[in-house]
Amino acid sequence: MSRLMEHFNYLHTIPERGMEEFKTSEYLADCLEQAGYEVTRHVGGKTGVVGVWDSGVPGPVLGLRADMDALTHIIDGVRCARHTCGHDGHSSMVLTAAEEAKAQGLVKKGKLKILFQPAEELSTGAPSMIEGGAIDDVDILIGAHIQPAANVPTGCITPAMYHAAQYMMTAHFHGTQAHGSRPHLGVNAIEAGSLTVQAVAMVHIDPNLSFSVKPTRFVCDNGALNAIPPEAVVSWDMRCEENPAMEEMKEKTTRAIRAAADSVGASVDFSCDGAVPAAEYSEDAIRLISDAVTDVLGKDRLYHPIRLTGGEDFHYYIRHKPSLKAGYFGLGCDTYPGLHHPDMHFKTEYLEDGKNVFVDIVKKVLG
Numbered sequence: 001m002s003r004l005m006e007h008f009n010y011l012h013t014i015p016e017r018g019m020e021e022f023k024t025s026e027y028l029a030d031c032l033e034q035a036g037y038e039v040t041r042h043v044g045g046k047t048g049v050v051g052v053w054d055s056g057v058p059g060p061v062l063g064l065r066a067d068m069d070a071l072t073h074i075i076d077g078v079r080c081a082r083h084t085c086g087h088d089g090h091s092s093m094v095l096t097a098a099e100e101a102k103a104q105g106l107v108k109k110g111k112l113k114i115l116f117q118p119a120e121e122l123s124t125g126a127p128s129m130i131e132g133g134a135i136d137d138v139d140i141l142i143g144a145h146i147q148p149a150a151n152v153p154t155g156c157i158t159p160a161m162y163h164a165a166q167y168m169m170t171a172h173f174h175g176t177q178a179h180g181s182r183p184h185l186g187v188n189a190i191e192a193g194s195l196t197v198q199a200v201a202m203v204h205i206d207p208n209l210s211f212s213v214k215p216t217r218f219v220c221d222n223g224a225l226n227a228i229p230p231e232a233v234v235s236w237d238m239r240c241e242e243n244p245a246m247e248e249m250k251e252k253t254t255r256a257i258r259a260a261a262d263s264v265g266a267s268v269d270f271s272c273d274g275a276v277p278a279a280e281y282s283e284d285a286i287r288l289i290s291d292a293v294t295d296v297l298g299k300d301r302l303y304h305p306i307r308l309t310g311g312e313d314f315h316y317y318i319r320h321k322p323s324l325k326a327g328y329f330g331l332g333c334d335t336y337p338g339l340h341h342p343d344m345h346f347k348t349e350y351l352e353d354g355k356n357v358f359v360d361i362v363k364k365v366l367g
């Protein structure tokens with residue numbers, strides 16, 4: 001009898017924010033230890049967990065990765081953590097797959113490595129695991145995410161979710177304070193900021209690619225309404241389906257902001273508020289997942305690869321280690337009303353399918 005729902009029902013009741021997954025990581029580490037894995041806690045300095053099952057026979061190192069963090073919501077005026085992106089489901093699938101692989105003695109060669117990473121929502125979890133050396137010896141890394149019916153038909157699995165690159169940038173504008181009656185002696189940070197909003201709207205990259213860049217914050221409040229404001233902050237969210245084009249977009253956006261600010265005499269400096277690279281999958285990994293889905297669920301439930309404008313910090317692993325064969329599948333679970341919605345719920349019965357695909361991948365790679 002699968003323990004998947006037992007794990008899920010417990011993890012669902014203890015949602016914790018990124019880098020604060022104390023109870024969650026402890027539970028996952030304890031269960032892995034009980035199943036016979038050699039467990040390392042606090043990987044990357046915080047809450048990351050790695051479990052290893054080394055067969056002692058030469059062979060590939062297969063990593064299964066799940067994220068653990070919940071999101072912060074304000075519900076009835078109270079700030080709280082809630083699992084609205086399904087990471088409790090991902091951890092339950094990977095943990096149960098690890099337990100079942102062990103119980104069935106599926107690893108006959110190489111090494112199986114289970115990675116529970118913190119803080120996917122903050123985009124800092126995967127980098128912290130990399131920092132902790134979690135993927136140094138990993139050859140193949142597989143992750144997964146539950147999906148709404150609009151992306152993946154319920155009960156089906158896509159073998160590749162091509163997430164977009166995302167970059168969140170903030171520009172800090174510095175002008176010159178002046179009395180409201182003497183605007184010619186000041187540099188108005190609102191004017192600098194608003195000009196740059198226009199300038200960035202004219203940034204172009206190859207229109208064959210899907211991309212967007214739009215302002216998401218404009219803050220300027222210097223107190224007095226009869227004075228020229230010298231400071232303003234504007235943020236942009238950028239998305240692009242390919243990494244090289246994202247670099248081009250960042251460069252052109254930065255140039256447009258500098259030039260527009262300069263045209264009214266303001267200076268500007270920049271900060272990055274989060275970024276993730278776009279997906280770059282290995283054909284071998286996509287084939288591996290497709291074969292597993294076909295064998296476990298039948299070819300009718302194998303959906304085609306999809307492109308998404310959302311980001312995912314899983315792609316830092318491939319960026320860090322280009323030789324890594326990485327794959328990431330999407331599980332059609334009818335997440336509703338939508339991921340990140342405070343009332344998000346989904347058809348949990350399909351988690352069992354995702355778990356079985358993970359188990360089959362272990363069998364195929366290490367059996």
Ligand SMILES: [Zn+2]
Pocket residue numbers: 085121339340
């Ligand atoms: Zn999310």
Ligand SMILES: [Zn+2]
Pocket residue numbers: 085086087120145
């Ligand atoms: Zn997520």
